[in-house]
Amino acid sequence: MRHRERILSAVRRWPIARPVLWPVGVLLLVTASVAAAASATPPATKLSVEETIGFRETIKIGKWLPVTVTIRNDGAPVRGQLALQLSTLSEGYPRPYTTTLSQPIDLPTSSRKRYTFVVMFRDFTHPLVIRLMDRDGAPIYAREIDLRTLTSPDRLVIALSDEPALDSLAAVTPGKAHVVYLPLEDLPGRWDGLDAVDLIAIRNVSLAPLRPEQMQALQQWIARGGRLLITGGPNWTHYAHPAMRELMAVKVTGLVELARFQSLEPLTGVISSDEVRLPILRTEIVGGEVLAQEADLPLVAMQRRGRGVVVFVAFDPGRAPFTHWDGTAALWRALFRLDETPNYWQLRRELRETFEETWIAQALQLPLLSFPSHLLIALFLILYTSTIGFCFWRLGLMRVSRRETWGLLIISLLAFSGAAHLLFRERHIQQDALLFEVSAVDVIPQSQFAEIETHLAILSTRKQAYDIRLAGQPSAWLQIVPPAVRDLQLDWHLQTDGGLTIEETFVPSWGVRVFKGRGMTEFPLESRVLQEADSVMVRITNKTGFTLRDCWLWRGPRIVPLGDLDDGEMAEGILTLAPEELLRGTQQARWERDLAHEMFKGREVADLLRRAIVERALQEALRSNAAWQKQVMFIGWLDRPLVALSVWPGQIGAHRATLVRMRLTL
Numbered sequence: 001m002r003h004r005e006r007i008l009s010a011v012r013r014w015p016i017a018r019p020v021l022w023p024v025g026v027l028l029l030v031t032a033s034v035a036a037a038a039s040a041t042p043p044a045t046k047l048s049v050e051e052t053i054g055f056r057e058t059i060k061i062g063k064w065l066p067v068t069v070t071i072r073n074d075g076a077p078v079r080g081q082l083a084l085q086l087s088t089l090s091e092g093y094p095r096p097y098t099t100t101l102s103q104p105i106d107l108p109t110s111s112r113k114r115y116t117f118v119v120m121f122r123d124f125t126h127p128l129v130i131r132l133m134d135r136d137g138a139p140i141y142a143r144e145i146d147l148r149t150l151t152s153p154d155r156l157v158i159a160l161s162d163e164p165a166l167d168s169l170a171a172v173t174p175g176k177a178h179v180v181y182l183p184l185e186d187l188p189g190r191w192d193g194l195d196a197v198d199l200i201a202i203r204n205v206s207l208a209p210l211r212p213e214q215m216q217a218l219q220q221w222i223a224r225g226g227r228l229l230i231t232g233g234p235n236w237t238h239y240a241h242p243a244m245r246e247l248m249a250v251k252v253t254g255l256v257e258l259a260r261f262q263s264l265e266p267l268t269g270v271i272s273s274d275e276v277r278l279p280i281l282r283t284e285i286v287g288g289e290v291l292a293q294e295a296d297l298p299l300v301a302m303q304r305r306g307r308g309v310v311v312f313v314a315f316d317p318g319r320a321p322f323t324h325w326d327g328t329a330a331l332w333r334a335l336f337r338l339d340e341t342p343n344y345w346q347l348r349r350e351l352r353e354t355f356e357e358t359w360i361a362q363a364l365q366l367p368l369l370s371f372p373s374h375l376l377i378a379l380f381l382i383l384y385t386s387t388i389g390f391c392f393w394r395l396g397l398m399r400v401s402r403r404e405t406w407g408l409l410i411i412s413l414l415a416f417s418g419a420a421h422l423l424f425r426e427r428h429i430q431q432d433a434l435l436f437e438v439s440a441v442d443v444i445p446q447s448q449f450a451e452i453e454t455h456l457a458i459l460s461t462r463k464q465a466y467d468i469r470l471a472g473q474p475s476a477w478l479q480i481v482p483p484a485v486r487d488l489q490l491d492w493h494l495q496t497d498g499g500l501t502i503e504e505t506f507v508p509s510w511g512v513r514v515f516k517g518r519g520m521t522e523f524p525l526e527s528r529v530l531q532e533a534d535s536v537m538v539r540i541t542n543k544t545g546f547t548l549r550d551c552w553l554w555r556g557p558r559i560v561p562l563g564d565l566d567d568g569e570m571a572e573g574i575l576t577l578a579p580e581e582l583l584r585g586t587q588q589a590r591w592e593r594d595l596a597h598e599m600f601k602g603r604e605v606a607d608l609l610r611r612a613i614v615e616r617a618l619q620e621a622l623r624s625n626a627a628w629q630k631q632v633m634f635i636g637w638l639d640r641p642l643v644a645l646s647v648w649p650g651q652i653g654a655h656r657a658t659l660v661r662m663r664l665t666l
Contacts, residue, residue, distance in 0.1 A: 029630035046075030047107075049141055051130055054196070055158060055180045057152045059121055063196035064476055066188045067117045069130060069451035073107040080105055080134040084117050090481045090490075096126060097490035099479065104497050106133070109461050118192050118476055124148045153178035155338055156196055160184060161203040165230070165318025169201055171329030173338040189213035192476045192521050198338060200226065203318060206234025207243035209407070215243055220520045222247075223306030223447040227336050232281045232316045239281060248312050249288030249303035256282040256297065261315070263292040263299055267334045270327030280314040288312075293337075302335070306447030311335050335512075355482045359438045360457040360514055362612040363655070376423065380416075387412045431508070432650030433460040438613055439642060443634075443662035450523035454608045454643055455480075457514045460507035464650060470500040471644035474519030522640065529632065529664050534579070538632055538664060539572040540565065548636035548660060552599060554618070555632045558581045559595050565636065577634060582629045609657050610637065617661060627665070632660040 032327045032364075052068040069082060073583030083102040090097070101117050108574050119128070124147045132141035154175035159166045160182060177198075188194055189211060200218070207215070222228055230239075230248055238244065239252035259277045280297065289309075301312045313331075315322065322328050354363055391409040394400050435458050442451040452473045458466060470477075477500070479492055488508060492515075495501045507513050526541040538553055542565040551562035553573045558572035595618065600611040614635065621628050638658040645654070 016618040028237070036352045040245060042268075046073065047078065047132070048072045048074070049130075049132070049140060049143075051143070051145065052186075053128065053145060053147075053150060055156065055182060055186075058148065058153065058156060058178055058180055059131065060152060060156055060196040061108060061123060063119055063120050064120050064192040065196050066190075066193040067119050067128070068114060068186075069117075070112065070114045070438060071105070071132070072112040076112060077109055078105070078107040078134065080132065080140065082115055082485055083133070085129040085131065086118060086121075088122055089125065093481050093490065097479070097492070099256060100491070100493040102493065102495050116188070118188070118190055118194075120476070120478060121147065124152075136614065151178060151544060156180065156200045156433045157199045157201065158182050158187075158194075158197050158459075159201045159203070160187070161184070161201070161318070162204050162205055162233075163318070165323075166201050166319055167202055168323070168328045169229075169332055172199060172332040177338075184209050184214075187214050187218070190475060191217045192225070192518065193217065194221040194226065197221070198227065199229060199336060201229040201231065202244075203231045203316070204235055204238060206238040206241055207247075208241050210243060215246075218247075220449050221312065222308035223444050223449045224451060224520065225307040227308060229335075230310070230312045231317075231318075232279075232314045234279065234316070236281055244440055247310060249286060249301050249310060250283035250298060250312055251286050252281050252283050254282045255279045258294055258315075260294055261299065263294050264327060264331060267292060267300065268327035268329050269329040272325075272327065276321055278315060280316075280550045283312075283314060295315055299334070301333075303447065306444040306449065309336075313375075355480055357515060358455050358480055358514060359440075359616050360436055360455045360518065361478075361615060362616055363438055363609055364457065364459065364512070380420070380423065384416050385507045387416070432464065433458055433466065433647070433652050433654040434653055434658075435459075435645065435647055435654045437641065437643060437645060437654065437656040438609075439656075440613075440617070441521075441523060441638070441642065441656040441658060443523055443660065445485060445527055445662060448522055448524040449520055452521060452524070452642060453518040454519075454521040455514070456517065457512055458505070458507055458647065458652075459510075459512045462507050463507070465504045465506045466647055466649070466652075468505060468666075469644075469646040469648075470502070470517075473521050474517030475500075475608075476519065477515055477517045480514040480516050482514050497616045517643075525660075525662060527634070527662060527664055529666060531666050535574055535576045536632055536666060537572060538634070539570060540634055541570045542567055547639040549563060549639055550599070551634065551636035553632060553634060554595065556629070557595075559598065562636075562660050609655055610659075613657055613659050621663070632666065634660075634664065634666045636660040 048071070050070045052070075053059060054065045054067075054192065067084060071082075072264060081102050082105045083100055085098055085100050087098050103115055103117070105113070105115065107113060114191070127144040129145050130141075130145070131139060132144050135137055155173050155177035157169045157172065159169065160178055164181050167179055170179050184205065184207070187210070190213070194200075194217060218228075218386040228247065230244070236252055236255050239248070245251065248522060256279070257277045258280050261272045265272055280299070283298050283301075285298055285301060288301050290298050290301050292298075292300040297314065299314050301381045303310050303552060317328055357447065388409070391405060391412060394405040394408070395402060435456075437456050439452060439454040442453065442519045444450060454474050456468070458468065460466070477494055479490065482491065488511065489506055492505060493503045495503050502515065505513050524543040526543060528539040530537045536555065540551070540562065542548055545567050547567060548565040551565050551571065553560040553562060553575055555575050556577055558575050558577050560575055562571040562573050565571055596614040600607045618634070621633060622633075636659075641656050641658050
């Protein structure tokens with residue numbers, strides 16, 4: 001303190017020191033504040049980010065594709081969020097809306113992690129934006145990727161091979177096909193990540209490194225219509241791995257030399273090359289169909305897996321003479337039949353799915369208010385008028401106290417008001433929002449999988465932003481633009497963190513937001529169809545782990561009830577239908593309504609919702625599938641939903657129904 005006083009007194013005695021010390025003091029204060037700010041700012045991150053769009057920068061419009069972001073952190077630990085943003089322009093909406101997909105990230109020092117998204121690319125108009133933010137939302141990294149710089153072929157072929165020896169697969173179609181060689185570790189672990197792939201070829205590699213989710217994604221992709229080619233190679237032990245045996249219709253026992261391949265000529269229409277002794281895989285057929293063989297050695301075998309197909313060729317097409325033989329390309333075209341070039345005008349029209357085309361549109365047309373029975377209303381009114389009339393009659397009597405009569409009247413009014421509130425209360429009026437969830441489980445015959453399509457809508461009675469938490473299937477979601485939304489903000493955010501959350505979904509007063517999800521799940525529903533003359537017998541065995549309620553068989557104007565099917569139970573039904581009954585086109589417009597009315601004759605909201613779903617399912621089968629006359633459809637209802645849903649904030653009412661259907665070809 002004394003030292004400070006000496007300095008101040010010295011400054012006062014020396015006047016010239018004041019103009020010198022004041023700037024020095026200010027400079028010292030500024031320097032201290034800058035140093036404090038620098039110490040509060042986190043150290044610069046040392047991140048290296050690598051993005052992979054589609055398959056080696058190859059994408060297809062209108063298909064789900066993987067987007068992989070690999071991040072290496074050589075600096076301080078980083079925690080935050082990784083987000084993908086893609087703008088979409090929808091028909092009937094004046095400006096593009098943004099879809100944001102995000103995942104939490106945790107990058108310790110000296111770590112390297114890979115994050116995968118599955119994205120639907122609808123056009124090339126808007127860039128894909130990748131952002132990395134810390135926990136406070138501050139940007140760490142951002143990049144815009146111009147989709148017009150990426151490759152977009154008509155057909156996409158993925159080759160899993162130890163060397164680039166399958167270029168001949170580019171001739172699988174007359175259109176523009178592109179062969180992408182992919183390491184096993186880059187194969188997507190979700191079925192929708194393979195949605196854009198037309199053909200996958202496996203040559204001389206072991207599937208042992210595949211993770212379980214990759215193997216399941218590959219099997220699901222085949223079941224929903226994928227094409228898998230397995231070719232021969234020099235190392236036959238790769239084909240003896242259990243994962244490979246699970247995919248093939250043959251059992252590989254070794255190698256054998258073969259000099260003649262004339263059995264391929266009927267498939268290719270091209271004369272085989274000169275005799276050259278080549279090693280091929282020696283196999284035993286365990287399923288499927290042999291398309292070509294030489295000296296009891298199968299050369300080409302095919303097996304149907306659900307809607308897809310697995311083809312096995314015992315020779316190596318990456319070796320001479322198959323590398324320069326004209327019949328190689330002809331063989332691929334004969335086996336896979338990808339001659340039709342995609343119609344992109346039709347694809348763009350399909351991508352513009354409107355609200356009226358969803359199942360939610362029919363659900364919202366249902367009467368939401370449930371009215372009490374007429375008998376209950378009549379009894380209530382009789383009691384009410386009798387009681388009130390008795391009270392007024394008492395008022396006319398001179399010997400009765402008016403105070404007691406008015407008290408009795410007030411008590412009667414209060415009692416009847418409470419009874420009316422309990423008996424005739426409509427719960428929908430007291431709720432902040434209504435949630436509609438309509439799901440269809442489309443079972444794929446001759447497989448253990450089923451496709452799931454879910455339509456989700458939230459109808460709010462007031463302006464509110466809601467969070468919708470989803471667990472289970474589906475895994476891929478899109479937004480459907482509702483009608484009359486020119487002034488509505490349609491940006492939406494899908495957060496992945498253990499489950500899926502559609503965050504901060506703004507719904508205007510008496511407005512609606514609609515979403516559509518797709519997924520796949522194991523659903524082993526076994527079937528057997530026997531046809532004799534005009535009768536068809538169908539046997540269904542339920543091994544799904546669920547109870548199927550109110551099951552039916554449908555074909556044309558006929559339905560047959562099967563009742564409830566518990567897990568492990570079997571039911572069968574017989575449909576008898578003359579061929580001329582299927583050709584009465586003038587009556588087809590009434591089939592879905594009449595059959596749905598016969599299935600559901602109640603007036604409850606749940607029955608009305610199911611009836612609307614059945615009508616829509618029958619309409620789709622009759623109008624979108626030309627082969628419906630040769631099919632029988634199984635219809636049932638799950639006893640519990642596949643999708644776990646929770647919505648907050650507010651009091652939310654839910655109407656949910658899950659349809660199970662399976663189309664069986666005669």
